[in-house]
Amino acid sequence: MPPDKPLTYLSAKAVLEYINFGKRKILHATCPGIRKMEENAPYRLELVKVVSMRQNDFIMIIDSFQFCFGEYDGNKMLMIDLSTDERVDRLTFLRPEQEAEKFLLHTLSRVGTRIKNVELTFQAAPEFISKCIPITIKNLIVNRTAAWFPTNKPVEHVKVDKTVQEDTLKMAKHVTVKLSDRVDTKIVSQWNCESIRIESTMSSEEVAYYCNKVSKRTDRPIGSTLVANHISSVENVFDFLPYKKNARKTVLNDRKCVTISIDESTELNVYESSVDCYCVVVEVCARGTAIDQTNHCLICRPKQFWSISILGKVININFRKHLSAMCPEIRKIEKNVPYHLELVKLFGMAQKGIIMSIDSFSFYFWEYEGNKILMTNECTEKSVDWLIGLGPEQAAEKFLLYNLSRKGTRIKNVELSTGPEFISRCTPIAIKNLNVNSTTAWFPTNIPIENVKVDDTIRSDTLKMAKHVKVKNYSSINTDILSEWNCESIRIESGMTSEELADYCNKVSKRTDRPIGSRLMATHCPPVKHLIDFLPSQEYARKTMLDDIKCVTISIDDATELNVYSSSVEFFMMVVEVCARGTAIDEDF
Structure with missing residues (x-):
């Protein structure tokens, strides 16, 4: 396309839709030719917050802009650019609520508007947000309000502080209720x-009442769940069911369960969570998922024996150990089948004490009147201890390597605190989330870990190849180590000085193997423009603008550049991101 040929109306409107809020407002103010088009083009926004703590006081945050509507020396609207802290205020002819309504509906009430995160907090809920045309929201947080944005598709995640009759909640995919009162x-x-x-x-009565209501609904999909804190035994739910004709006490993955028939293809199972023993799970399952206690060893039948190596991976550790003890025929196979575990914790209390948790079991190896192991089932709170012939560390090593050092083992969550060295002798396993505190001992892994939390910057192949790393330390950051990591994202929860950021940028800019989109985020208070003064070599660095945000750009090669800018969502966070060459544009500060 020749450079002087303008975009068509539809093309220009599509481009406008993806331009950020601040830049669009600048275009609206400076380009009269596209003003009408801009007013009709929907927004794609990262964040919208609406807060009202009293009748005539409203605060709206749209991406990096804050708008305040209030009564002070007349009706006023104050606009704050949170990325630069620039402020503009003006008198309005309407009262704060009317002006806020007019502004919000003008901005958001457009067909096709999409918002990633919405937060609503109202002491006195304004009804005007319900006048907005249906929009698309991904994540929604609602506090103290009965006013909701209409939506045109199910919201992905909703957090509410009470149970309310609302269509948005009925159709949402995942809902978290934070209330402290009784559940409706x-x-x-x-x-x-x-x-x-x-x-x-x-309470057991509330769970039973919920189960009774849901069991009469045949439209609930298999896999839909309710999880709630529940201290009593799950069997107590059975006693409170108003109709026990279709209910029975069963076993699900070796856990006590109450099963209520829904129809010929589905059933409702109520059982204790394997991760949090103080939580009860109510789940819609396929008919026959839970089994009567008298039938729970059907797996040992010869015609099903061939599948034990496959089933063993998904059967929880409690049931597997029970099968291994009770069924000699499958004991040898069970020893070689890898585990698929939800949680493994390892905590070295002292030289003579090690605590280990595997799913709902905890194991304590210690030296007291001889070497001992204490095993506790966290779900039932039953404990067993016995003397052993090895020292605590040797016994813990033997136990851990026997259970986890199996090819194909997968663990969703691992937590290590002052972990002993023997864990590094485990065969490489797959871990999804890893939390490490005060330890240099790591499990070997065979695939990159999804999320890692560490308390210090240390050299480890696990950290180099992890996808997302969060560093929690509050001491000086080792930028030499940090720059070697190949993560998609790194988040430093402590602050980084301009010198540290500049040193990190200088080292990363010399690496051409970092993929586009990889980034580091760290707390950093000084403006980004001062960062360029700390760069050891300013030959390839320049001051630029990125999405209307002040930026420092460092060239890496012909295809990529390193952009350093303030986050538009977390205003005290600095972002260092590898981008395609030309992403940021030159502009004098």
């Missing part, structure tokens, strides 16, 4: 969510 089970039972998490405690 009648309302919750009407929701069609994939998962519901009640962060307050539900």
Whole structure:
């Protein structure tokens, strides 16, 4: 396309849709030719917050801009650019609520508007947000309000502080309820969510009432769950069911369970969570998922024996150990089948004490009146201890390597605190999330870890190849080590000085193997423009603009550049990102 040929109306409108909020407002103010088009083009926004703590006081945050509507020496609107802290205020002819309504509906009430994160907090809820045309929201947080944005598709994640009758909640995919009062089970039972998490405690009566309501619904999909805090035994739910004709006490993955029939193809299972023993799970399952206690050893039948090596991977450790003890025929196979575990914790208390947790079991190896192991089932709180012929560390090593050092072992969450050296002798395993505190001992891994949390910057192949790393330390950052990591994202929760950031940028800019999109985020208070003064070589560095944000750009090669800018969402965070060459544009500060 020749450079002087303008975009068509539809093309220009499509481009406008992906331009950030701040730049669009500049275009609207400076380019009269596209003003009408801009007013009709929908927004794609990262963040929208609406807060009202009293009747005539409203705060709106749209991406990196804050708008305040209030009564002070007349009706006023104050606009703050949070990335530069520039402020502009003007008098308005309307009262704060009317002006806020007009502004919000003008900005968001457009067909096709998409917002990633929405937060609503109202002491006195303005009804005007419900006048907005249906929009698309990915994540929604609602506090103290009955006013909701209309949506045109199910919200991915919703957090609310109470159970309310609302269509948005009925159709949301995942809902978390943070209330501290009693749960309105009648309302919750009407929701069609994939998962519901009640962060307050539900009594056995409430769980039973919810189960009774949901068991009468045949439209709930298999796999939909409710998880709630529940201290009593799950069997107590059975006693509170108003109709026990279709309910029975069963076993699900060696856990006590109450099963309620829904129809010929589905059933409702109520059982204790394998991760948090103080949580109860109510799940819609395929008929026959839970089995009667008298039938729970059917796996040992000869015609099903061939599948034990496959089934063993997904059977929890409790049931597997039970099978290994009770069924000699499968004992040899069980010893070689890898585990698929939810949680492994390892904590070295002292030289003579090691605590290990595997899913819902904890093991304590210590030296007291002889060497001992204490095993506790966290779900039932039953404990067994016995004397052993090895020292605590040798016994812990033997136990851990026997259970985890199996080819194909997968663990979702691993937590290490002052981990002993013997864990490095484990065969490489797959870990999804790793949390490390005060240790230099690591599990060998055979695939990159998804998320790693560490308390210091240390040299480790695990960290070099991890996808996302969060560093929690509050001491000086070792930029030599940090620059060697190949992560998609690194987040430093402590602050980095301009000197440290500049040193990191200088080292990373010499690496041409970092993929586009990889980034580092760190707390950094001084403006980004001062960073260029600390770069040891300023030959390839320049001051630029990126999405209307001040930026420092360092050339890497012909295809990539390193951009350093302030985050538009977390205003005290600095972002160092590898981008395609030309992403940032030159502009004098």
